[in-house]
Amino acid sequence: MSPDRPQIEVQGLWKVFGDDPQRVFAPEHIDKSRAELQDQLGAVVGLRDVSLEVEPGQIYVVMGLSGSGKSTLARCLIRLVEPTRGAIRFGGEDILDYTSKELTEFRRSQIAMVFQHYGLLPHRRVIDNVAYGLEIQGVDEDTRYRAAHEAIETVGLGGWEDYYPREMSGGMQQRVGIARALAVDPEVLIMDEPFSGLDPLIRRRMQDELAALESQLHKTIVFITHDLNEAIKLGDRIAIMRDGAIVQEGTPEDIVNRPADDYVADFVQDVASMAELRGAPTAEAEAAR
Amino acid sequence: MTAPGDVERAPDERDTAPSAPWRRYAWLPGAAAVLIILGVSLAVWGPGMDFPTTISESRASTQGGGSVVLTETVRERTGETIDGAVDWLTEEGDWLFDGISDAVGRTLVSIEDVLKWVPWPAAIAALALLSFVVGRWRLTAFTTLTLLYIGFMGLWENAIDTIALMVVAVAIALALGLPLGVLGARSRIADGVMRPILDAMQTMPSFVYLLPGILFFGLGKPAGIFATVIYAVPPVIRLTNLGIRQVSPQAVEAALAFGSSPWQVLTKVQIPMAMPTIMAGINQTTLMALAMVTIASMVAAGGLGDDVLRALQKNQPGNGLIAGLAIVFLAIIIDRLTQSIASEQSDRRSAG
Ligand SMILES: Nc1ncnc2c1ncn2[C@@H]1O[C@H](COP(=O)(O)OP(=O)(O)OP(=O)(O)O)[C@@H](O)[C@H]1O
Ligand SMILES: [Mg+2]
Numbered sequence: 306m307s308p309d310r311p312q313i314e315v316q317g318l319w320k321v322f323g324d325d326p327q328r329v330f331a332p333e334h335i336d337k338s339r340a341e342l343q344d345q346l347g348a349v350v351g352l353r354d355v356s357l358e359v360e361p362g363q364i365y366v367v368m369g370l371s372g373s374g375k376s377t378l379a380r381c382l383i384r385l386v387e388p389t390r391g392a393i394r395f396g397g398e399d400i401l402d403y404t405s406k407e408l409t410e411f412r413r414s415q416i417a418m419v420f421q422h423y424g425l426l427p428h429r430r431v432i433d434n435v436a437y438g439l440e441i442q443g444v445d446e447d448t449r450y451r452a453a454h455e456a457i458e459t460v461g462l463g464g465w466e467d468y469y470p471r472e473m474s475g476g477m478q479q480r481v482g483i484a485r486a487l488a489v490d491p492e493v494l495i496m497d498e499p500f501s502g503l504d505p506l507i508r509r510r511m512q513d514e515l516a517a518l519e520s521q522l523h524k525t526i527v528f529i530t531h532d533l534n535e536a537i538k539l540g541d542r543i544a545i546m547r548d549g550a551i552v553q554e555g556t557p558e559d560i561v562n563r564p565a566d567d568y569v570a571d572f573v574q575d576v577a578s579m580a581e582l583r584g585a586p587t588a589e590a591e592a593a594r
Numbered sequence: 595m596t597a598p599g600d601v602e603r604a605p606d607e608r609d610t611a612p613s614a615p616w617r618r619y620a621w622l623p624g625a626a627a628v629l630i631i632l633g634v635s636l637a638v639w640g641p642g643m644d645f646p647t648t649i650s651e652s653r654a655s656t657q658g659g660g661s662v663v664l665t666e667t668v669r670e671r672t673g674e675t676i677d678g679a680v681d682w683l684t685e686e687g688d689w690l691f692d693g694i695s696d697a698v699g700r701t702l703v704s705i706e707d708v709l710k711w712v713p714w715p716a717a718i719a720a721l722a723l724l725s726f727v728v729g730r731w732r733l734t735a736f737t738t739l740t741l742l743y744i745g746f747m748g749l750w751e752n753a754i755d756t757i758a759l760m761v762v763a764v765a766i767a768l769a770l771g772l773p774l775g776v777l778g779a780r781s782r783i784a785d786g787v788m789r790p791i792l793d794a795m796q797t798m799p800s801f802v803y804l805l806p807g808i809l810f811f812g813l814g815k816p817a818g819i820f821a822t823v824i825y826a827v828p829p830v831i832r833l834t835n836l837g838i839r840q841v842s843p844q845a846v847e848a849a850l851a852f853g854s855s856p857w858q859v860l861t862k863v864q865i866p867m868a869m870p871t872i873m874a875g876i877n878q879t880t881l882m883a884l885a886m887v888t889i890a891s892m893v894a895a896g897g898l899g900d901d902v903l904r905a906l907q908k909n910q911p912g913n914g915l916i917a918g919l920a921i922v923f924l925a926i927i928i929d930r931l932t933q934s935i936a937s938e939q940s941d942r943r944s945a946g
Contacts, residue, residue, distance in 0.1 A: 383851055385847055385850060385851060409853045409854075409855060410853070411853075412850070412851060412852060412853035413852070413853030414853075417851075417852065418848075418851045420844070420847070420848055420851075422844045423844075423848075424844045424845060424847055424848030424851075425845070425848070426845050426848070426849070426862075426863060426867070427845070427867065428866045428867055428869075429866075437849070437852060437862075438852040438853070440862075441849075441852060441853060441854050441855075441858050441862070442853070482848075485852075489852065
């Protein structure tokens with residue numbers, strides 16, 4: 306991959322759920338709002354003309370209300386959901402052109418995902434969940450258990466290796482999901498609300514771990530969250546989504562100081578100014594909860 | 595939370611909603627047509643009308659100078675056609691059926707030999723131990739007492755024959771049923787083809803399967819096994835299919851995201867997570883096999899069914915009850931053992 310290229314480049318990405326997605330692109334429909342399209346065509350627009358660029362080593366944060374299409378975007382990036390239109394390039398290659406073999410290889414070697422729903426395998430112990438990615442690559446048991454142990458320590462679950470997921474709390478399961486993604490040591494991490502179920506203390510620790518991971522190992526991370534403080538603390542860039550489209554994209558300063566519309570302004574109203582934010586770290590705000 | 599897979603649902607519901615009011619009276623023209631047909635038939639052919647079942651009539655002269663009318667009916671023609679096909683199949687497939695018959699026969703004999711070689715106290719002790727390991731005291735007591743009953747009633751050898759038949763039939767049924775179940779879970783077309791066939795198989799009276807068994811293999815154990823396999827295979831197919839379909843789409847999605855191949859998704863996620871359901875299918879198949887193996891004594895397959903059959907023929911209700919109870923006891927032991935093993939296995943894990 307050449308250094309002047311963005312690591313991830315999404316261009317004009319659409320995802321329409323429904324029987325005949327192409328109808329949405331007819332000239333008489335294309336400008337209609339999501340609610341109108343759903344009413345008239347029974348088609349749900351999950352993503353509407355999304356374009357974004359993520360540079361290598363960046364943390365790119367995606368925010369937006371529930372149902373705004375964040376998870377759909379994350380799934381498209383790894384082709385768990387097939388986009389209806391558009392292009393997704395990793396290091397210049399359009400992954401939508403991949404054959405199923407190439408796609409499998411891409412998923413194994415370059416990218417890992419943390420799911421909002423955790424997606425753990427209930428019949429496997431924690432250690433075997435975390436080692437899963439390496440196991441299917443054919444890595445031998447010693448090596449993969451060593452990597453899994455390390456990842457489990459990173460998320461603070463040392464000692465829980467031999468338990469089954471259902472014997473753990475929601476927040477702990479969420480961290481198993483994070484460890485599973487870390488264990489394969491991917492170039493790119495897609496994290497769908499990875500810290501939403503964690504208590505403030507662990508959450509802050511995990512945020513610091515992630516920041517360190519990014520600065521030391523130069524991972525590229527797409528990070529989905531509902532929490533503006535988290536977004537500002539971690540994000541190099543932030544995109545705000547609404548009804549499947551990106552309404553504003555920029556640095557945290559841009560977003561807070563120059564919200565593009567009322568929707569974004571609503572999002573950032575808790576944060577009076579950037580100065581206050583960087584001056585008083587998020588720890589205080591969280592401790593106050 | 596949404597998963598890929600429940601993508602296209604909403605539109606269908608909308609289509610059925612506006613039901614036109616005329617539809618409610620759509621049966622009226624139909625009823626009129628029925629009345630007309632009734633009137634015409636009565637007028638032309640009168641009441642108590644027969645079906646025209648005769649295809650051809652030929653006149654043949656007899657030696658005495660008279661003549662008789664030979665008729666051929668639709669049923670005769672159809673039956674003969676099928677008979678012809680079966681004849682052809684048995685002749686052309688001779689080598690195959692003989693081969694299967696041979697292999698099945700030899701396997702059965704070796705299983706029986708081993709089981710009959712073990713002295714009965716050792717056999718009972720081993721089964722009691724197994725019962726204790728998986729099911730504790732009550733099952734242990736039950737197993738021991740019922741096996742002693744079978745032994746002292748002089749049914750031990752026949753019980754072993756029955757078990758050998760069942761084991762071989764179940765092994766074949768699983769070898770066929772598990773892959774078919776997986777296939778049905780993964781392919782819509784395969785599922786669409788199998789479903790009506792399985793429905794038909796499950797409504798068919800069980801002894802109907804004995805007939806093709808005899809045709810292909812002749813009287814004896816292979817025919818019994820053939821009938822038993824066909825009779826017992828549907829549950830394992832159905833429940834394997836169902837179990838795999840029920841695996842949480844989130845787990846499958848996560849497995850895919852890490853680059854699992856379809857085979858890896860199947861073997862590392864879907865089958866292990868479907869295991870409790872698949873085990874229930876295996877359990878049902880086993881019990882149905884035991885039931886059918888008993889009926890298969892009608893084609894000289896041997897075993898405990900023989901004792902029941904003989905009691906029936908000689909009108910000895912006492913003997914019939916004794917042998918019948920032995921079969922029931924075997925069924926309960928097998929059921930409890932396989933169930934406990936299955937639940938032990940999925941104790942700490944959950945189906946999610
Ligand atoms: N498989 C699917 N089939 C049909 N519609 C879907 C599917 N997946 C998502 N959608 C629709 O797409 C829209 C966006 O969903 P998505 O899960 O991306 O939202 P989100 O931003 O992640 O929300 P949340 O913050 O609640 O996780 C929703 O309206 C949803 O109903
Ligand atoms: Mg989501």
